[in-house]
Amino acid sequence: MNKSEQLFAQAQKTIPGGVNSPVRAFNGVGGSPCFIKRAEGAYVYDADDKAYIDYVGSWGPMILGHNHPAILDAVVKTAQNGLSFGAPTELEITMAEKVKELVPSMESLRMVSSGTEATMSAIRLARGYTGRDKILKFEGCYHGHADSLLVKAGSGALTMGVPNSPGIPADFAKHTLTVSYNNLDEVKEIFSKYADEIACIIVEPVAGNMNCIPPVEGFLEGLRAICDEYKSVLILDEVMTGFRVALGGAQAHYNITPDLTTLGKVIGGGMPVGAFGGKQEIMDFIAPVGPVYQAGTLSGNPIAMAAGLASLNELSQGDKHAQLSAATEKLAMGLKAAAERNGVSLNINYVGAMYGIFFTEEEQPITTYAQATACDTEKFKKFFHLMLDEGVYLAPSAFEAGFLSTAHTDDIIEKTLAAADKCFAQL
Ligand code: PMP
Numbered sequence: 001m002n003k004s005e006q007l008f009a010q011a012q013k014t015i016p017g018g019v020n021s022p023v024r025a026f027n028g029v030g031g032s033p034c035f036i037k038r039a040e041g042a043y044v045y046d047a048d049d050k051a052y053i054d055y056v057g058s059w060g061p062m063i064l065g066h067n068h069p070a071i072l073d074a075v076v077k078t079a080q081n082g083l084s085f086g087a088p089t090e091l092e093i094t095m096a097e098k099v100k101e102l103v104p105s106m107e108s109l110r111m112v113s114s115g116t117e118a119t120m121s122a123i124r125l126a127r128g129y130t131g132r133d134k135i136l137k138f139e140g141c142y143h144g145h146a147d148s149l150l151v152k153a154g155s156g157a158l159t160m161g162v163p164n165s166p167g168i169p170a171d172f173a174k175h176t177l178t179v180s181y182n183n184l185d186e187v188k189e190i191f192s193k194y195a196d197e198i199a200c201i202i203v204e205p206v207a208g209n210m211n212c213i214p215p216v217e218g219f220l221e222g223l224r225a226i227c228d229e230y231k232s233v234l235i236l237d238e239v240m241t242g243f244r245v246a247l248g249g250a251q252a253h254y255n256i257t258p259d260l261t262t263l264g265k266v267i268g269g270g271m272p273v274g275a276f277g278g279k280q281e282i283m284d285f286i287a288p289v290g291p292v293y294q295a296g297t298l299s300g301n302p303i304a305m306a307a308g309l310a311s312l313n314e315l316s317q318g319d320k321h322a323q324l325s326a327a328t329e330k331l332a333m334g335l336k337a338a339a340e341r342n343g344v345s346l347n348i349n350y351v352g353a354m355y356g357i358f359f360t361e362e363e364q365p366i367t368t369y370a371q372a373t374a375c376d377t378e379k380f381k382k383f384f385h386l387m388l389d390e391g392v393y394l395a396p397s398a399f400e401a402g403f404l405s406t407a408h409t410d411d412i413i414e415k416t417l418a419a420a421d422k423c424f425a426q427l
Contacts (some may be wrong), residue, residue, distance in 0.1 A: 003047035004035040022156040028397030029384045031242065034082075039066035041407035045391055052393035053199065053416055056405040059395075060265035062239055063324070063353065064314055065407025071269045074310035078302050081331035085302070090298040095309050096345050099275060102248055102316060103238075105257050106199045109277025110286060111300040114263030115239035116144025118274035119202065121236035121286075122260045123148060125276070126200035128292035129285045131375040134194055136201045136232075139400075140210030140369035143202055143237050143262075151176040154209030154399060181207055182367045184214060184222040199387065200233035200260075201226070205250030208240040208401035209270035210372045212349045213355025220256045227259070233282065239264035240401065247321050269311030271304035274291065320406055324353035327408050331355065334417040342424035355402045359383070372399070379427060387427055 001011075001032040004335070019025045026033045042065055044054040057063065057077045064071070077192035078091070082321055084099060092111065099229065100106050112118050117320050123135055135148060150165040151173050162392035164173070179186035179202075201223055207213040220236075227234040236258040241250040242254065251258060260278035267273050277283060287293045298304075332350040335357060339346035347358040359376040366372055380398040387394055395402055 007035040007047055008032045013362070021398065023395075023397055025178060026396045027156075027400070029381045029423065031155045031382045031385060034388070034393065035397070041065040041067070042405060042409070042412050045047060048324055050391070052388070052391050053408075053412055054090050054393045055189060055402040055404065055416075056395050057267070057405050058270060060244065060312075060403055061268055061270045063244060063266055063403070063405050063420055064269075064311060064320075065405045067323050068311070068314065070314050071307050071310045074306040075303055076270070078306035083301075083303060084249060084298060085299060085330050087300050089300070091302055091305040095267075095300075095305045096314075098309060099277070102233065102243065102312065102355060103261060103263075104248075105251060105279075106275075107278035107280040108283035108285075109275050110294070111305070112274040112276065112296055113185065113298055113301070113304070114144070115237075115262065115274045115359060116146055117296065118239065118262040118264055118276040119143040119145035119149060119235075122235050122262050122276040122278075123269070125253075125282060125285055125292050126235060126260065128184065128290075130199045130231070130233060131234075132197050132199035133175045133197060133262075134177055134197045135278050136177045136179065136187070136198055138203055138207070138369075139178050140181055140213075140372065141202075141204045141207055141237070143204070144179045144210035147172045148176050149202075152178040154207070156397075164369075180214060181210075181369055182193070182219050184226075187223065187226055188398070191226055195230060198230065198232045200235050200270065202235040205236050205238065205256070206241050206245055206256060206351050206401075208354055208355065209276035209356060210369050210399050211366070211375075212351070212354055212401035213367060213369075213372060214424055215254065216346075216367050220254050222251075224256055226370060228340070233259045235260045235262060237262045237277075239353070240354065242266055242353055244324075244403070247316060267308045267312065268304050269307035270296075271301070271307040273301075273304045315393075321352065326403060327410075327413060328353050328355055328404050330410065331408075331413050331416065332346075335420055336411065338417055338421040338426050341421065344424045344427050353404045355404075356401050359398075382427060383423055390402060390423060392416055392419050396411065 138151045142156040145150040238249045240261045246253040262273035359379040377398040
């Protein structure tokens with residue numbers, strides 16, 4: 001037994017499944033999860049000090065690589081002034097202004113402590129603003145674990161086959177309408193049925209919780225037009241795509257202006273942070289200005305703000321996203337070529353600094369949930385473990401996107417590709 005296996009056995013005695021968030025348990029790939037001791041740049045190190053090139057990046061926040069000196073410095077300096085006050089600070093204003101500068105559709109925004117809180121709050125706000133109960137989401141999209149949103153969800157809920165989670169009253173779930181991602185006809189049909197009952201559409205502008213599925217041309221534009229027609233609120237959930245697909249998020253990349261945006265992960269630089277924001281007129285419905293209640297004792301926590309701000313400041317210097325996109329493309333093309341060399345059928349999607357690999361004979365781009373879930377997950381599991389043995393840490397599920405950071409240099413990508421070549425040969 002190695003140290004991670006020992007720790008996993010111990011953890012299971014006091015923590016459900018040994019983990020504080022399900023996908024970490026490796027249920028999607030089998031075996032014992034790596035317990036991480038430390039991380040630096042593009043690498044994480046497990047409890048036995050084995051190094052892995054990391055394509056999880058704490059599920060997104062580590063876009064500048066682990067343990068970035070500017071972020072660490074900001075955290076340490078800010079911590080010396082006290083950890084939390086439960087009162088407003090100047091840092092919160094600087095942070096809000098920075099986010100607004102990078103994502104101008106967020107005219108007004110509020111900080112929370114997780115992506116789940118951001119989407120839950122945005123949906124409550126959309127409901128309060130429109131006076132409507134129903135929401136529309138897409139099958140395989142994951143927006144956190146709030147009750148309304150765990151209906152036909154992606155990520156761990158998909159990996160573990162519990163898309164409709166027990167514990168959610170049918171009376172809640174009935175307000176969540178679900179249609180197929182990238183299918184505007186289904187959206188139009190459902191709106192024609194529930195015309196003035198749908199408060200909002202919430203969508204991942206690039207789906208990253210059923211592997212990685214970018215929007216087909218016209219999909220996001222179509223959602224914008226439908227929301228305009230029916231006076232429904234368009235929420236782009238950029239918890240994954242924010243500052244990753246482009247500096248201004250997927251909304252900048254695809255040139256779509258949402259009514260509300262939700263953010264998480266990346267804006268905390270590794271600390272627990274989320275945010276929601278958008279049109280002033282809608283945000284004015286939030287307490288204490290408006291009637292829709294939303295709050296958080298640790299919201300806007302100074303350490304989290306300092307980490308997030310340092311991360312965003314660093315990220316907006318130079319054209320980091322050109323570098324990130326080039327690195328992602330090099331990885332994607334290299335994986336495809338390595339798979340081909342070894343007679344393995346592989347399909348790849350990528351956009352900005354996120355990507356997904358699909359073990360499938362399908363040669364057309366993967367654009368639907370049905371295609372994503374029809375892929376060979378057994379082959380993925382095998383590939384995942386072979387890569388892990390070679391020192392490459394991929395997301396431990398066939399239904400999660402992979403993430404790169406600015407620390408993923410050409411040399412590191414080449415090492416990854418050399419490992420992949422060996423692993424494809426053994427599939
Ligand atoms: N929305 C999206 C698109 C996500 O990917 C996630 C988490 N993976 C969430 C919301 C929920 O964020 P959190 O886990 O921070 O609650």
